[in-house]
Structures are given as C-alpha cells and as structure tokens.
Amino acid sequence: MDAAEPDAALDLSPFIIVYKDGSIERLVGNEIVPPSLDPKSSVLSKDAVYSKEAKLSSRLYLPPGVDPDKKLPLLIYFHGGGFCVESAFSPAYHNYLNILVAEAKVIAVSVDYRRVPEHPIPVPYDDSWTALKWVASHVNGDGPEKWLNNHADFGKVYLAGDSAGGNIAHHMAMRYGQERLFGVKAVGVVLIHPYFWGKEPIGNEVHELERVLKGIAATWHLACPTTSGCDDPLINPTTDPKLASLGCSKVLVAVAEKDLLRDRDLLYCEALKKCGWGGAVETMEAEGEGHVFHLFNPTCGNAVAMLKKTAAFISGH
Structure with a gap:
C-alpha cells in the first residue's frame, strides 16, 4: 500500500x-453486464426502474417460447454479497438468472438494492420491499412494465436469494406475512446458503478460526451498525418471536457441506418446523461444496442438481 x-x-x-x-x-x-438475449438459454432480459426517487432498477428475465395466453410463475430474486458487494447486474448473477429462468420456466425480477455501509440496514430491506410493491402494482395488468402485465401469475410468486440475498428473501417473506400485498400470493421461498448467524458458535462453527468467526460478525455489524448483536432477529431469525408469521406455505433451504453457514441454516429449518408456522420445509445439501459454489461453477454436477431441485420446487413437481 x-x-x-x-x-x-x-x-x-x-x-x-x-x-x-x-x-x-x-x-x-x-463488474456489470448489460441485459441481453442470452445465446445459450435464449432468455431475454431488460432493466426497469422500480424507484425513481432512489434511482433503483431491477433486471427482468423472460424465458423463450412464452405462450401469450399462459401466465408464468413469478420469481423475485435478491443477490448476495454480504449486503456490501455485488449487484443484480453482476456477471455471475446475470448468468445464474438466465440459467434458472430457462430451467424453471418463470418470469423473474432480480432486485438491485442500495448497499452498505453507505446505506446501512434497514435500507437494503426497505429497497427490496419497495421493489415488491412495484411488482405488485402490475396485478391488474396496468403496471408500467409490459412483461409483468402480460406474463406474470401473481398467484404463484416465489422469493429467492443467496447468502445476504437469502437473508433479504426471508425478511421479505416475514414482512409479506405481516403486511401482505394486494393481489399477490407468495407461495414459496428459496434460500441458498442464507446469511444467518448467532452469538454463540454452534456445530461446525465451534472448530473454525476465531478471525473467520469475527469476520462474519464484523460484516453484520458493518451492515447494521444499530444492531443489538448477532442474536438480533435480523441476522438470527431463530430468535424472532414472530417467525411463525412467515408469509408462504413452503420453504426450500439449500446448504453446502463446506459452508460455514451450513449448521446455522439447518438450525433455521428446525426453528421453522417447531415455531407453529405450519408450512413445509425442504432442505438439500451439496456434498464437498463451499459457500455459493453454484455462482462460480454453475455447470458442475452439484450446481445442476440444485438448479433442477429449485425449478421443481417452483413448478410444484
């Protein structure tokens, strides 16, 4: 230096x-990439402003061969990056959404939100909720975005995200459960290696290096300077007395064997089962893989298996 x-x-x-x-x-x-007609998947994408005040956009994805008379499930995706890096326009996310939209045959909205530390939590949550309200403005077919007006089935809405985006997806489902959105039915949530944490080490965290544990906690404190700590329900939803109000009927949580967040994410699944929520919880584990491995190696066997599981979860098969 x-x-x-x-x-x-x-x-x-x-x-x-x-x-x-x-x-x-x-x-x-x-790095960012523009929307495109993806040559591999034939998925078409474009960007649309969802908040003029904050100058925020989302990237919309449409699969090939859309029947104009048939509505598609709607997937709303929140990118990861510790709340502080990456965007909806990053190459890894653009590539992954193309693959996922083609496989699941959904219309997708990939939300770009303001990042910390310039915009500390709750700004990323509030931006994401603003995006959901913008999506909901299309339920009568007269919203600003034709793709959503013409192709989205608002009775089959799914929230998804990885890492910090998984955290956001969970909290959007919580907010939806308590506030609802007119005309929108959130059916399920897909959490890929969601960023949840806690004050006392559990499971695989016990044997991890102290500096690594401190780094994960420090990332949270950077994101949310006003937090009460790592048992704050925002980062540790197992402490949330309102967990049973999660606003969907099914949740899929993907974990990776070598991801430090693995046991924390499985604890979340157990908490959901015990809290009185009443929905169905599914888990899948990728053996030998680390955190968000699917973004770095989307064509590996485990990534393809996770993709197919996610698509099946959304289609109901």
Whole structure:
C-alpha cells in the first residue's frame, strides 16, 4: 500500500475495505453486464426502474417460447454479497438468472438494492420491499412494465436469494406475512446458503478460526451498525418471536457441506418446523461444496442438481 493511502478502519478482505477517512474500496463484484438475449438459454432480459426517487432498477428475465395466453410463475430474486458487494447486474448473477429462468420456466425480477455501509440496514430491506410493491402494482395488468402485465401469475410468486440475498428473501417473506400485498400470493421461498448467524458458535462453527468467526460478525455489524448483536432477529431469525408469521406455505433451504453457514441454516429449518408456522420445509445439501459454489461453477454436477431441485420446487413437481 502506498504511504499516502489512508489507513483501513475495517478490512474485510477479500470483499471490502473501509478506510479511516470514510472512503470505501470494494474488492469484488464491481463488474456489470448489460441485459441481453442470452445465446445459450435464449432468455431475454431488460432493466426497469422500480424507484425513481432512489434511482433503483431491477433486471427482468423472460424465458423463450412464452405462450401469450399462459401466465408464468413469478420469481423475485435478491443477490448476495454480504449486503456490501455485488449487484443484480453482476456477471455471475446475470448468468445464474438466465440459467434458472430457462430451467424453471418463470418470469423473474432480480432486485438491485442500495448497499452498505453507505446505506446501512434497514435500507437494503426497505429497497427490496419497495421493489415488491412495484411488482405488485402490475396485478391488474396496468403496471408500467409490459412483461409483468402480460406474463406474470401473481398467484404463484416465489422469493429467492443467496447468502445476504437469502437473508433479504426471508425478511421479505416475514414482512409479506405481516403486511401482505394486494393481489399477490407468495407461495414459496428459496434460500441458498442464507446469511444467518448467532452469538454463540454452534456445530461446525465451534472448530473454525476465531478471525473467520469475527469476520462474519464484523460484516453484520458493518451492515447494521444499530444492531443489538448477532442474536438480533435480523441476522438470527431463530430468535424472532414472530417467525411463525412467515408469509408462504413452503420453504426450500439449500446448504453446502463446506459452508460455514451450513449448521446455522439447518438450525433455521428446525426453528421453522417447531415455531407453529405450519408450512413445509425442504432442505438439500451439496456434498464437498463451499459457500455459493453454484455462482462460480454453475455447470458442475452439484450446481445442476440444485438448479433442477429449485425449478421443481417452483413448478410444484
């Protein structure tokens, strides 16, 4: 590092560095790609503004061969990246949504939300809820976006996300369960390696390096400076007294054997089963894989299996 450069106040490499002068350096997730007609999947995408005030857009995806007289399930996706890196327009997410939309035969809205630390929680949650309300504005077929007016089945809405996006998807389902959205029926939620945590180490966390555990906790405190800690229901939903109000009838949680979040995510599944929610919980585990492996290697056997499981979950097969 050059001597003239400011000292780091918080170094969360390889993701983000926050310097003492307030400047921020994002080390990953900065590349973006435009919407397109994907040559491999034939999925068509385009961007649409969902909040003029905050200048926020989502990326919409439409599968090939759409029957104009047939409505498609609607998937609303929230990207990961510790709330602080990546975007809905990152190559990895654009590629994954193309693959998922083609396999599941859904119309999808990939939500871009403002990131921390410039916009601390609850801003990412509030932006995501604004996106959901924008989607709901199409239920009568007269919203601003023709794809949603013409092709979306608002009686079959699914919320999904990975890592921090999985955390967001859970909280959107919680908010939907308590507030609802007129004309929208959230059927299911897909959480891929969701970013949940807790104060006391459990399972595989007990044997992890202290600096790794501290890094995960520090990422949360960066995202939510006003948090009560790692047992805050926002990061540890097993402590949430309102968990039973989750607003859907089924949940699929994907975990990876070598992901440090694995046991935390399985604990969430157990909490859902015991809290009185009453829906169905499914889990699937990818052996030998790490956190969000499917984004880095989407064609590997485990990633394809997860893709097919997700598609089947959405189609009801």
